[in-house]
Amino acid sequence: QICMSSPTPGPESEESASSSTSTGPSTASPLPITSISDVFSYKSLVHAIAGATGGVSAISVFFPLNTARIRIQVASSEEAKSLLQTIRDAIEDEGFLSLYQGWKSAVLAIGTSNFVYFYTYNLLKLAYRNRTGRKNLSVRANLVVASLAGIVNVLLTSPIWTVNTRLVVQRKKSMKGRSSSNYEGVIDAFRSIVKEEGYAGLWSGVVPSLWLVSNPSVQYTVYENIKVAVEKMALRRNRRITPLEFFLMGAVAKACATVATYPIQLAQTKLRADKKKQYKGTLDVLVKIFSKSGVKGLYQGITAKLWQTVITAAFQFLTYEEVKFLVFLLLLGPKKKSITEIAQEAS
Numbered sequence: 248q249i250c251m252s253s254p255t256p257g258p259e260s261e262e263s264a265s266s267s268t269s270t271g272p273s274t275a276s277p278l279p280i281t282s283i284s285d286v287f288s289y290k291s292l293v294h295a296i297a298g299a300t301g302g303v304s305a306i307s308v309f310f311p312l313n314t315a316r317i318r319i320q321v322a323s324s325e326e327a328k329s330l331l332q333t334i335r336d337a338i339e340d341e342g343f344l345s346l347y348q349g350w351k352s353a354v355l356a357i358g359t360s361n362f363v364y365f366y367t368y369n370l371l372k373l374a375y376r377n378r379t380g381r382k383n384l385s386v387r388a389n390l391v392v393a394s395l396a397g398i399v400n401v402l403l404t405s406p407i408w409t410v411n412t413r414l415v416v417q418r419k420k421s422m423k424g425r426s427s428s429n430y431e432g433v434i435d436a437f438r439s440i441v442k443e444e445g446y447a448g449l450w451s452g453v454v455p456s457l458w459l460v461s462n463p464s465v466q467y468t469v470y471e472n473i474k475v476a477v478e479k480m481a482l483r484r485n486r487r488i489t490p491l492e493f494f495l496m497g498a499v500a501k502a503c504a505t506v507a508t509y510p511i512q513l514a515q516t517k518l519r520a521d522k523k524k525q526y527k528g529t530l531d532v533l534v535k536i537f538s539k540s541g542v543k544g545l546y547q548g549i550t551a552k553l554w555q556t557v558i559t560a561a562f563q564f565l566t567y568e569e570v571k572f573l574v575f576l577l578l579l580g581p582k583k584k585s586i587t588e589i590a591q592e593a594s
Contacts, residue, residue, distance in 0.1 A: 288369075288370075288373065289578075290369065291365075291366050291369040291370055291373070292366070293571060293574045293575065293578075293593075294365045294366070294368075294369045294571060295361075295362045295363075295365045295366035295369070296362070296570070296574070297365070297566075297567045297568075297570040297571035297574065298361040298362065298364065298365030298567050299357075299358045299359075299361045299362040299365070300566060300567070300570045301361065301562075301563040301564065301565075301566035301567030301570065302357040302358060302360065302361035302563055302567075303354050303357060303358045303361075304562070304563070304566045305357075305559045305560070305562040305563035305566065306353050306354060306357045306559065307350070307354065308559075308562060309555060309558055309559045309562070310346070310347055310350050310353065311334060311346035311347070312330070312551065312554055312555035312558070312559070313353065313415075313555050313559070314337070314345075314346045314347070314348065314349070314415050315330050315333040315334050315337070315346070315551055315555075316330075316548060316551040316552050316554075316555045316556075317412060317415045317416060317516060317520075318333055318337070318415070318416065319333055319547065319548035319551050321416050321516060321517060321520045322547075327547055327548065329550070330550060330551040330554060333551070334346065348414055348415055348417070349410075349411045349412070349413075349414030349415040351432075351433055352407055352410050352411040352414055352433045352436070353411045355407055355433070356404055356407035356408050356411055359403070359404050359407065360400050360404045360407075360408075363396075363399060363400050363403055363404065364396050364397065364399075364400040364463070365396075367395070367396040367399050367400070368392060368393065368396040368467075371392040371395055371396060372384060372392055375388055375392065383475075384471075386468055386472070389467065389468050389471055390464050390468055393460075393463055393464040393467045393468065394460050394461070394464045396463075397459075397460035397463050397464060398457060398460055401453065401456045401457055401459075401460060402453075405449070405450050405452070405453045405456055406437070406449035406450060408452075408456075408519065409440070409448070409449050409450070409451050409452060409519050410430075410433055410436040410437055410440065410449075412452075412516060412519040412520055413430060413436055413440070413519070413520065413522075414430055414433070414436055416520045417429070417430060437449070443522075444522075451518050451519050451521065452514075452515045452516070452518035452519040454518075454528060454529050455511045455512070455514045455515035455518060455529040456515055458508075458511050458529065459508055459511055459512060459515060461507075461508055462504045462505070462507075462508040462512070463504070465500075465503060465504040465507055465508070466500045466501055466503070466504035466560070467500070469499065469500040469503050469504070470496055470497065470499075470500035470564070473496045473499065473500065474488070474496055477492055477496065478594070481587075482587060485587060486586075486587065487572070487586055487587055487590040488568070488590070490565055490568075490569060493564050493565045493568045493569070494561045494562070494564065494565045495561070496564065497560050497561040497562075497563065497564025497565065498557050498558070498560065498561035500560070500564075501556055501557045501560035501561065502553060502557050505549075505552060505553055505556050505557065506549075506553075509545070509546055509549050509552060510533060510545040510546070511529065511533075512552070513532075513536070513545065513546075513547065513548065514529045514532040514533055514536075515529075517532050518532060533545065571593050572589070572590060572593050575589055575592055575593040576589050579592055
């Protein structure tokens with residue numbers, strides 16, 4: 248989820264120049280960091296903290312939409328309801344707090360995911376700049392960097408997202424004593440999954456998650472290209488990008504990425520919730536859904552997904568950019584002459 252953001256999770260773009268379409272020699276792949284000081288650079292740490300803060304803030308504010316989205320995705324095509332009806336039913340049957348079932352693990356997952364993603368993403372960008380001497384990444388280079396950071400993020404945080412999905416999906420109303428589906432919290436869910444399914448159960452859905460590395464890659468590339476254009480306009484007016492502009496840029500980028508990768512996201516959710524192991528893998532999920540419900544079935548729940556992810560990502564981008572700018576303002580304020588200079592340093 249992630250975010251992600253995803254993250255990627257995710258949150259996202261960070262450097263304004265990150266996906267500028269440069270004109271020059273062909274793009275080279277990122278190389279290893281050149282020194283230990285690069286690995287522990289304060290800029291990467293600031294980006295990571297800002298990304299984690301943005302993700303945690305966004306998921307906390309819009310978590311009920313996330314809960315409703317997952318319930319719609321894991322339901323059969325006959326049982327799936329609208330976003331508002333799903334929220335109403337959850338409140339009537341299980342109480343308002345049921346909409347926050349799994350919140351703790353989600354906060355843990357999104358915070359960890361965003362921190363890892365942004366740190367890795369910025370280190371790889373630094374490696375690219377050290378090798379090429381360019382500040383701006385081309386579209387191709389940005390896709391490579393975003394994809395590598397996404398792979399690292401998925402492999403490290405998939406168990407947390409699996410637990411989060413299980414906690415959201417389980418219905419308290421159907422619980423009778425302690426059973427394999429009765430998770431009493433994050434730790435209990437980890438223990439139960441390992442006991443009943445082995446450690447591999449914690450990585451349920453990891454294959455579609457790796458496929459979904461394309462989601463943040465598309466998202467960041469779209470965001471960075473929009474940001475480059477908006478930043479140029481802002482500089483001509485001697486100002487920085489406004490919070491509203493960050494919000495809208497994040498919304499457009501996430502909408503593009505969600506529509507492009509939604510069927511795989513649906514398969515990911517179903518695999519993570521598949522305690523009975525009725526699916527053999529990502530392709531099996533997609534084939535069975537298509538055979539039963541056609542193309543419409545592959546986009547089951549996309550309305551809820553768009554509401555949840557687009558608004559959440561937009562808020563996350565906004566928070567990330569503002570937190571990042573604030574930290575750099577505190578660190579570099581006395582050394583810089585203007586707000587625009589600080590904004591450039593932060594990018």
